[in-house]
Amino acid sequence: MKLNGAQIVCESLLQEGVNVIFGFPGGKVIGLYDTIAKYPALQFVLVRHEQGAAHAADGYARATDKVGVCMATSGPGATNLVTGIANAYMDSVPMVAFTGQVPRADIGKDAFQEIDITGITLPITKHNYLVREASSLAETIKEAFYIAKTGRPGPVLIDIPQDVFVEQTEFHYPARVNLPGYKPTTEGHPSQIKKAAKLISEAERPVVVAGRGIHIAKAHEELKNLAEAAQLPVVTTLLGVSAFPQSHVLSYGMGGMHGMGYANKAVDAADLVIAIGMRFDDRFTGKVSSFAPHAKVIHIDIDPAEIGKNIRVDVPIVGDVKKVLKALQKVLEPKQHVAWLNQLDEWRHTYPCEVRECASVLPQYVMCELCNVTKGDALIVTGVGQHQMWAAQHYIYNKADTFISSGGLGTMGFGLPAAMGVKVGRPDETVWCIDGDGSFQMTLHELATIVQEKLNLKIAIMNNGYLGMVRQWQDLFFGKRYVATPLTGPDFVKIAEAYGMNGIRVTRPEDVRPAIERAMAHDGPFLVDFIVEPEENVYPMVPPGASIAEFLVAPKKEALTWSRRSTP
Amino acid sequence: MVATQHTLVALVQDKPGVLNRVASIFRRRGFNIDSIAVGHSELPNISRMTIVVNGTSTMVEQARKQLAKAINVVKVVDITEENITARELALVKVKATSDTRSDILEIADIFRANIVDVSMESLTIETTGDEDKVESMIKLLQGFGVMEIARAGKIAMVRGPLGPMPVAKARNEFRKKAD
Structure with missing residues (x-):
C-alpha cells in the first residue's frame, strides 16, 4: 500500500493506539492537519499556545496508560513546545512530540520558520529524530513510541520536513523495533533482592521513600503489600504523593522541603531507607551530606544512572519497580517495628499538619474543604508555587495516582493545560485544577480551549496577589523586601466570563464550601477565585542548604481548630 | 576527590548527530574533552569512539552511565584501569x-x-x-x-584476546564476587 508521509503519520498513530492529539497548526504542517481531518479516530484538540499542547499531552499521559502526543509547526511552534518537553523529561512522562520542518532542500539555510529543533531538544528528550525520507517514517514512529513508554519513560521528538509529508512510499508498520543500544533492565537481580530483604529484616528503624516510579510502574498494590508485610512506614516524594493511601496507618505523608515534619524526622532518624522509584532530588534530600546520616540505603529504580548519582547506595536494584517489589515480597520476612512506629506517631503528634483559625480564607482551609466536598476522590492537578505545596499537604490522597504536578522542572503555568489533558484522558472523573494567581496567568489562555472542547473542568485559584513562593523566600531570607512579587491581578471571574464559562469569587471562609459545591454541581467548566490570606507562608519548610531535620514550623498565631486527621 | 585522566571506549550507531549526542553529555557536565577519535569499527554500521576526559571517578562514571543511556550508544566502557x-x-x-x-x-x-x-x-x-x-x-x-x-x-585497545566490553564485564563480576 502506497501512502504519503502525512498518511503514514496518521496510520502509525492509529497503530500505536493514539486517539488524541494536542496541537496547533502552521505553514509546515498544513498538509498533515489536512490529512488528520480524514481520520475521525484521531481527536484533535486545538490549544492556544504550543506550550499548552505539550503540558496537555503530559497531563494526558500521566492520567492514562498512554503516550501523550503533541504537534506543532516548525520554528516558533517547535520552540514553544520546549518548556513542555523539558517538563516531561524531568518528570519521566511518556510523550511523542511531532514538529514540522522546512523542506529538506532548505534545511540549514535559515529558511522562514526554520529552527534546529532536534539540536535544541537534544538534552531534554530521551531521543529525537529528524526524518529524512518518508520510507523511514513508520520505523521512526514505532521506535519513538517504544522509547517513550519503556524503561524510564520520557519525551521523544520527531521533526518532519514539509516535503516528507507529501512523499509517497510503501507503508508497512514494523512489528518490532531494532535498537541494539536500548535494552532497559526490568528484572531486578535476584542476589541484590536477597541482600535488600536481609537489610530490611535487620533494620530497626526502616522507612520507605516512594516516588513517581510507583505511579509509572502501577505498583501501588505491591507497595502496600510490602509495607504491611514488614510493617514499614511509608514517606513519599512530592511526585510520589498518592503512591500510598494517606489514611493508612503506615502512611507518614510527604517528605522534603515542604514535607511533613514527622516524615522528615522519620527519614533523618532511620537506620534503613528503602527508596523506590525516586531519584533523591535536592528538594527531597535537603543538605546531601547530612541526609539520613544513620541509614543504609536500598535504591530501587529502573534507571541505572540514578543509582549513586546523589546519594551513596548500599544495595542498588535496577529494574521495574513493580517486578522488583513482587520479587522482594517473596523473600521478605514478616516483621514488627512497634517501638519505631510509636516514635513516629509521637512525632506526628509533635509536628501535626493542621490549619489555624483565621478570619480570612486560608488556602490550606480551601484544600481541606476541597477534599471534604470531593470526598478525596478527585484528580488534583496543580501549577507551581505555594498552592502546589498546600495541595500536596492538605488534600488527603487515598486513591492511587490522583495528584498530578510539575516536580522536577517546577513549571509555573503547568496546571491549567495539564488539567485539560487529564480531563480529556479521564472524562468521567472529577478533575480540579488548583492554581495560584501567578502560575495561572502564565497559561490562562487555555480557558478558550477548555470552553471550545466543552471540558467539565473545575478550577480553584488561590489568589493572594503575590508570586507567593518567591515572596515567602523574600520574607524569610531577603529581609521582607518584596521585589517583583506583588501582582495586580485581573478579575478572574470576568476573565472566566469573557472566555464563556462561569466563575465566582470567594472572600469569606464560610463561603468556601458552598462555592466548591456550586462548582461541582455546575455542568461545565467552573472557576472559583479564592481571595486568600495574602502573606500566608508554606510550613513546614526546610531552609535552603539545611538538613531535612532542621525544618521550620509555622509560628503559632492563633488557636488551632482543625486537625488534618485524628492521630492514631 | 582528585580529577584524573580517563579513557572511555564507546561503540555507537553510525547515525547523523551521534557525535553531538555524545559530546553534549560531557558538555552539560562541564567536562573538557581532551581528545575524541571516531572511526569505523569491526562491526557494520557501528563506529568506535575513544574519548579522553579529565574528571573525578564519580563524575566520569555518571557521564558514562548517561552515555550508556543514549539510544544510539550501543556500549560504553571506561578502560582506564585496564591493561591497554x-x-x-x-x-x-x-x-x-x-x-x-x-x-x-x-x-x-x-x-x-x-x-x-x-x-x-x-x-x-x-x-x-x-x-x-x-x-x-x-x-x-x-x-x-x-x-x-x-x-x-x-x-x-585492551591487550589480550578479549574486547573492551567482555573485559569490563569479567572485571565487574570478579568485583561482585569479591564483595
Missing part, C-alpha cells in the same frame, strides 16, 4: 636548514618516526605512539622551531 595499548598519531612540521637537518633526522630515527615531507626550509615528521612518546619527541624538536603540529586523538 594506546596510540596517538602526530604530524610535526619543523624548520630545517642544511645545518640542522641531520640532527632532526637523528631525533626522528631515535623515535622511529617517519619523514613524510621534505623541503628546503622544513621537514614533516610523522610519529605514532603513546602520549609520552609523542610529547617527548615534540619537546626535543621545539629547539629547531616547530612550525605546525597536527595530532589525532588517542585510540586504545
Whole structure:
C-alpha cells in the first residue's frame, strides 16, 4: 500500500493506539492537519499556545496508560513546545512530540520558520529524530513510541520536513523495533533482592521513600503489600504523593522541603531507607551530606544512572519497580517495628499538619474543604508555587495516582493545560485544577480551549496577589523586601466570563464550601477565585542548604481548630 | 576527590548527530574533552569512539552511565584501569636548514618516526605512539622551531584476546564476587 508521509503519520498513530492529539497548526504542517481531518479516530484538540499542547499531552499521559502526543509547526511552534518537553523529561512522562520542518532542500539555510529543533531538544528528550525520507517514517514512529513508554519513560521528538509529508512510499508498520543500544533492565537481580530483604529484616528503624516510579510502574498494590508485610512506614516524594493511601496507618505523608515534619524526622532518624522509584532530588534530600546520616540505603529504580548519582547506595536494584517489589515480597520476612512506629506517631503528634483559625480564607482551609466536598476522590492537578505545596499537604490522597504536578522542572503555568489533558484522558472523573494567581496567568489562555472542547473542568485559584513562593523566600531570607512579587491581578471571574464559562469569587471562609459545591454541581467548566490570606507562608519548610531535620514550623498565631486527621 | 585522566571506549550507531549526542553529555557536565577519535569499527554500521576526559571517578562514571543511556550508544566502557595499548598519531612540521637537518633526522630515527615531507626550509615528521612518546619527541624538536603540529586523538585497545566490553564485564563480576 502506497501512502504519503502525512498518511503514514496518521496510520502509525492509529497503530500505536493514539486517539488524541494536542496541537496547533502552521505553514509546515498544513498538509498533515489536512490529512488528520480524514481520520475521525484521531481527536484533535486545538490549544492556544504550543506550550499548552505539550503540558496537555503530559497531563494526558500521566492520567492514562498512554503516550501523550503533541504537534506543532516548525520554528516558533517547535520552540514553544520546549518548556513542555523539558517538563516531561524531568518528570519521566511518556510523550511523542511531532514538529514540522522546512523542506529538506532548505534545511540549514535559515529558511522562514526554520529552527534546529532536534539540536535544541537534544538534552531534554530521551531521543529525537529528524526524518529524512518518508520510507523511514513508520520505523521512526514505532521506535519513538517504544522509547517513550519503556524503561524510564520520557519525551521523544520527531521533526518532519514539509516535503516528507507529501512523499509517497510503501507503508508497512514494523512489528518490532531494532535498537541494539536500548535494552532497559526490568528484572531486578535476584542476589541484590536477597541482600535488600536481609537489610530490611535487620533494620530497626526502616522507612520507605516512594516516588513517581510507583505511579509509572502501577505498583501501588505491591507497595502496600510490602509495607504491611514488614510493617514499614511509608514517606513519599512530592511526585510520589498518592503512591500510598494517606489514611493508612503506615502512611507518614510527604517528605522534603515542604514535607511533613514527622516524615522528615522519620527519614533523618532511620537506620534503613528503602527508596523506590525516586531519584533523591535536592528538594527531597535537603543538605546531601547530612541526609539520613544513620541509614543504609536500598535504591530501587529502573534507571541505572540514578543509582549513586546523589546519594551513596548500599544495595542498588535496577529494574521495574513493580517486578522488583513482587520479587522482594517473596523473600521478605514478616516483621514488627512497634517501638519505631510509636516514635513516629509521637512525632506526628509533635509536628501535626493542621490549619489555624483565621478570619480570612486560608488556602490550606480551601484544600481541606476541597477534599471534604470531593470526598478525596478527585484528580488534583496543580501549577507551581505555594498552592502546589498546600495541595500536596492538605488534600488527603487515598486513591492511587490522583495528584498530578510539575516536580522536577517546577513549571509555573503547568496546571491549567495539564488539567485539560487529564480531563480529556479521564472524562468521567472529577478533575480540579488548583492554581495560584501567578502560575495561572502564565497559561490562562487555555480557558478558550477548555470552553471550545466543552471540558467539565473545575478550577480553584488561590489568589493572594503575590508570586507567593518567591515572596515567602523574600520574607524569610531577603529581609521582607518584596521585589517583583506583588501582582495586580485581573478579575478572574470576568476573565472566566469573557472566555464563556462561569466563575465566582470567594472572600469569606464560610463561603468556601458552598462555592466548591456550586462548582461541582455546575455542568461545565467552573472557576472559583479564592481571595486568600495574602502573606500566608508554606510550613513546614526546610531552609535552603539545611538538613531535612532542621525544618521550620509555622509560628503559632492563633488557636488551632482543625486537625488534618485524628492521630492514631 | 582528585580529577584524573580517563579513557572511555564507546561503540555507537553510525547515525547523523551521534557525535553531538555524545559530546553534549560531557558538555552539560562541564567536562573538557581532551581528545575524541571516531572511526569505523569491526562491526557494520557501528563506529568506535575513544574519548579522553579529565574528571573525578564519580563524575566520569555518571557521564558514562548517561552515555550508556543514549539510544544510539550501543556500549560504553571506561578502560582506564585496564591493561591497554594506546596510540596517538602526530604530524610535526619543523624548520630545517642544511645545518640542522641531520640532527632532526637523528631525533626522528631515535623515535622511529617517519619523514613524510621534505623541503628546503622544513621537514614533516610523522610519529605514532603513546602520549609520552609523542610529547617527548615534540619537546626535543621545539629547539629547531616547530612550525605546525597536527595530532589525532588517542585510540586504545585492551591487550589480550578479549574486547573492551567482555573485559569490563569479567572485571565487574570478579568485583561482585569479591564483595
